Amino acid sequence: MVFVSLPFLLMFFPLCMIFYIFAKDIKAKNIVLLVFSLTFYAWGEPKYVILLLLMTVVDWFAAICIEKYAATKKFYLIAATIINLGIIGVFKYGTFFIKNTQNLFGFPENIPNIALPIGISFYTFQLLSYVIDVYRGDVAAQKKFYIVLLYASLFHQCIAGPIVRYKDVEAQLLVRSTNLQKINGGINRFCVGLAKKAVFANMCGKLVEEFIISDANLLSETAVATVSSKTAVSLWLGMLMYALQIYLDFSAYSDMAIGMGKMIGIDYKENFDYPYISRSVTEFWRRWHISLGSFFRDYVYIPLGGNRKGLPRTYANLFVVWALTGFWHGASWNYVLWGLYFFVFLALEKSFLGKKLEKVKGLSNLYLLIIVLFGWVLFKFEDTQTMFTVLKGMFGLNSNGFIDLETKVLFAKYGLFMIFAVFATLPITKILIAKLKKLSAKNSVAMAVWSAGTVVSPAILIFISFINIVGNSFNPFLYFQF
Amino acid sequence: MSNKEKNKRIRAKTYIAQLLVYTLTIGTLFIAGLIIPLRPEISERENRKLAEFPKFTFSSLFDGSYFRGIGDWYSDTFPGREMFLELNDKIKSFYKIGTVKIDLGGDIGTEEIIIENNGVVSDEVPTGPANLGNEDDYNWEIEDDPVINESQLINGMVYVGDTAYETVGFNETQVNKYITVVNKQAENLNGIANVYCLVIPKHIGITTSLDFQKTVGSTDQEQVLSYIYGALNSNVNKVQIFKTLRQHKSEYLYFRTDHHWTALGAYYAYSEFTKTKGITTHPLSKYTEVKFEGFLGTLYNGCKDATAKANMKANPDYVMAYRPNANAELVFTQTNGQKLSWPIVADGNTYSTGNKYLAFIGGDQPFTEITNPDITDGSSIVVIKESFGNAFVPFLVENYHKVYVVDYRHYGKSISEFVKANGVQDVLYINNISAVSTSSLVNFMYNTL
Numbered sequence: 053m054v055f056v057s058l059p060f061l062l063m064f065f066p067l068c069m070i071f072y073i074f075a076k077d078i079k080a081k082n083i084v085l086l087v088f089s090l091t092f093y094a095w096g097e098p099k100y101v102i103l104l105l106l107m108t109v110v111d112w113f114a115a116i117c118i119e120k121y122a123a124t125k126k127f128y129l130i131a132a133t134i135i136n137l138g139i140i141g142v143f144k145y146g147t148f149f150i151k152n153t154q155n156l157f158g159f160p161e162n163i164p165n166i167a168l169p170i171g172i173s174f175y176t177f178q179l180l181s182y183v184i185d186v187y188r189g190d191v192a193a194q195k196k197f198y199i200v201l202l203y204a205s206l207f208h209q210c211i212a213g214p215i216v217r218y219k220d221v222e223a224q225l226l227v228r229s230t231n232l233q234k235i236n237g238g239i240n241r242f243c244v245g246l247a248k249k250a251v252f253a254n255m256c257g258k259l260v261e262e263f264i265i266s267d268a269n270l271l272s273e274t275a276v277a278t279v280s281s282k283t284a285v286s287l288w289l290g291m292l293m294y295a296l297q298i299y300l301d302f303s304a305y306s307d308m309a310i311g312m313g314k315m316i317g318i319d320y321k322e323n324f325d326y327p328y329i330s331r332s333v334t335e336f337w338r339r340w341h342i343s344l345g346s347f348f349r350d351y352v353y354i355p356l357g358g359n360r361k362g363l364p365r366t367y368a369n370l371f372v373v374w375a376l377t378g379f380w381h382g383a384s385w386n387y388v389l390w391g392l393y394f395f396v397f398l399a400l401e402k403s404f405l406g407k408k409l410e411k412v413k414g415l416s417n418l419y420l421l422i423i424v425l426f427g428w429v430l431f432k433f434e435d436t437q438t439m440f441t442v443l444k445g446m447f448g449l450n451s452n453g454f455i456d457l458e459t460k461v462l463f464a465k466y467g468l469f470m471i472f473a474v475f476a477t478l479p480i481t482k483i484l485i486a487k488l489k490k491l492s493a494k495n496s497v498a499m500a501v502w503s504a505g506t507v508v509s510p511a512i513l514i515f516i517s518f519i520n521i522v523g524n525s526f527n528p529f530l531y532f533q534f
Numbered sequence: 535m536s537n538k539e540k541n542k543r544i545r546a547k548t549y550i551a552q553l554l555v556y557t558l559t560i561g562t563l564f565i566a567g568l569i570i571p572l573r574p575e576i577s578e579r580e581n582r583k584l585a586e587f588p589k590f591t592f593s594s595l596f597d598g599s600y601f602r603g604i605g606d607w608y609s610d611t612f613p614g615r616e617m618f619l620e621l622n623d624k625i626k627s628f629y630k631i632g633t634v635k636i637d638l639g640g641d642i643g644t645e646e647i648i649i650e651n652n653g654v655v656s657d658e659v660p661t662g663p664a665n666l667g668n669e670d671d672y673n674w675e676i677e678d679d680p681v682i683n684e685s686q687l688i689n690g691m692v693y694v695g696d697t698a699y700e701t702v703g704f705n706e707t708q709v710n711k712y713i714t715v716v717n718k719q720a721e722n723l724n725g726i727a728n729v730y731c732l733v734i735p736k737h738i739g740i741t742t743s744l745d746f747q748k749t750v751g752s753t754d755q756e757q758v759l760s761y762i763y764g765a766l767n768s769n770v771n772k773v774q775i776f777k778t779l780r781q782h783k784s785e786y787l788y789f790r791t792d793h794h795w796t797a798l799g800a801y802y803a804y805s806e807f808t809k810t811k812g813i814t815t816h817p818l819s820k821y822t823e824v825k826f827e828g829f830l831g832t833l834y835n836g837c838k839d840a841t842a843k844a845n846m847k848a849n850p851d852y853v854m855a856y857r858p859n860a861n862a863e864l865v866f867t868q869t870n871g872q873k874l875s876w877p878i879v880a881d882g883n884t885y886s887t888g889n890k891y892l893a894f895i896g897g898d899q900p901f902t903e904i905t906n907p908d909i910t911d912g913s914s915i916v917v918i919k920e921s922f923g924n925a926f927v928p929f930l931v932e933n934y935h936k937v938y939v940v941d942y943r944h945y946g947k948s949i950s951e952f953v954k955a956n957g958v959q960d961v962l963y964i965n966n967i968s969a970v971s972t973s974s975l976v977n978f979m980y981n982t983l
Contacts, residue, residue, distance in 0.1 A: 516625070
């Protein structure tokens, strides 16, 4: 099941909230959430619930043992880590490893197609962070299994993040309250996320398909032929739309998760902070998928020594972290390449470039946007030949024109939308609304406007999202392959 | 009361009101979703049956398809869906930043153009002879849920003013398979029946310039046709209609809002067929003309651009049909085996705006038999077709005692067996130029050999 669909919005989520509100105490409320979360997960792929349950049992048990048996706690940590990574290694990377073995050594002959269980990258990392945090003494082991399961499977963030640390939500899982203001914040956040995805991200995705190539075609043998027939402007506009799509799509899911959490009194940390206004790659990765970056920082970079073992070691540590970050995004070499691509710029910025960028605002924004845009080309195209063809095409080296009629028609038809989509990546609305709220304390007109806007906006956002959802059977989640 | 307290009150009231509005909005849609009787069963604009509530089986429960099916049904049949889709298109028309006009030359001049591409890239049409290969090398399997609905097989659309053109693609493998099928049928029936082949070009190839077609990504249909006819064996009788249609291109040969040709376009094809066979080409005056006004067909219904749709609505098509005057009777056999009598050309005025093309021979039936008692020479023909053939068949009724019509997508049996069992003399493959590039359709043709 996906958030931005009629079954979730109009059946699942309302029913969950109804049961939740009428549940008597915190334990009953948690059970409601747990039942709905497991149903949510099982909705698409019932058999993989077992994997989720299995991993949770292992980690719940390991955490208890780590706390209880101080002498052998390392053993339990390593065992749990191996099992967790083993499971994700098999299910997510199994086919990749086998394919590469076959390329190198010629065997095995047949490559099994191992299906990727939904959300495995997210819940594996969540559970791993829990075990490690217990080992480090940052949080006490939770004896009640159902709480650990709730933490791992809660439908707000199980499938699409943010990657939530147990220690950050434990208190609120056990005791929580909400008030009108929090609910208001939750509703706002949820509706904004919904509209971001339903109205903007999906349309951007459609335009990517028109300007460059459809998702179905990308996997077929005609992919190279298709992209090589696109003009330079078509490819640039398509990659621009892709950059917008992936941000709007992914941040929308985090918005909705955070919004749903707020409605019931759980505070998830921010996962995106307007990354496209960054002035350096360093800053970008502090604003993009924050929960992933901090996971790798806290659980890979720092254990490897961080920047405390001398400069060469620092760069080596960064190399490993960024190779892994890329690899987390997909079982294909282009993702590793994408991660290392950023490593190069991060290393450059660390050594001398960062200081220079700080001095040239505007130019540094442009620098970042171009780097990230080409990064998305590496990210989007798993097949090397297709990727190269697109890169060549962007520089007009595929002997197509600069622009053609179809591209002009597309731009004419959707140009205004494309401009609005760019605006959606900027914090303009957020700043304006904050100013309005502040002003409303002193000015009654501002108060009236703020009040009316607040009351009406959920209805408007839900209604336009609804129309778009009905209208688009096309509703992918790009990060779903994780 | 201090200002601060006043503000606090207002904010509290705002939050309550917002919560109410949110709950009411979701609540209304929630309740609407539960009113089962309001749920539609078909989609006119997408020309398909909407998802059904899935049947419960334990296996579908365990592999997730039962619940996914419920979700699909819930979304696909939501009350008011068609209305919301129209609304969605109207909202999308506000995304415009301008319009692009294209000069079509001649008396059409400059018109606003809208292009919608489904991203399929055509193969190059080979200039040399066809490399047909072995029949066994091809994949002839029919998938579980094959797409045979022509409005779902559209490659791309071009809207110019009030006219909707499908763009045409060329798939070398599928066309080679088609040629293999027709050649094989000619072998099967060698010495038993005469096999004819007539491939129908589509609107864009007849009424627009080749330059225009190339610009909007439509393949050179004349080239495709010469490729096909060049590869058919000598025992296949070739009926070529491209040049004739182009000669008459200023006439109403194709609909502007539907992907089919008109009966007039079909008549020119009929005249080429009769010329090729050497039988009488009956003039249009031998048939009774009937007109059905206000036709907005598949391309209108499937149009997602609000402006183009409005243009078409303001200038709808009409169906001009030609009823044979003979005392002929039509009986078709449905998929369930039931036989029904039906008019050869029904009264399209009683049909809905979108369905007037169905007035021809009762629409797409698996098997149809038309008997003309006024002809006593025992002449007979099997017409193997998708839906373009429907407008063509009525003209044959004045030439043959028996006209059998097979829609190969639904027939499910062997045509050559039927031909042998019933002593049929002529077999005509009449297929449109997109169908011959479509794997699901070509596979059906093979499986009904």
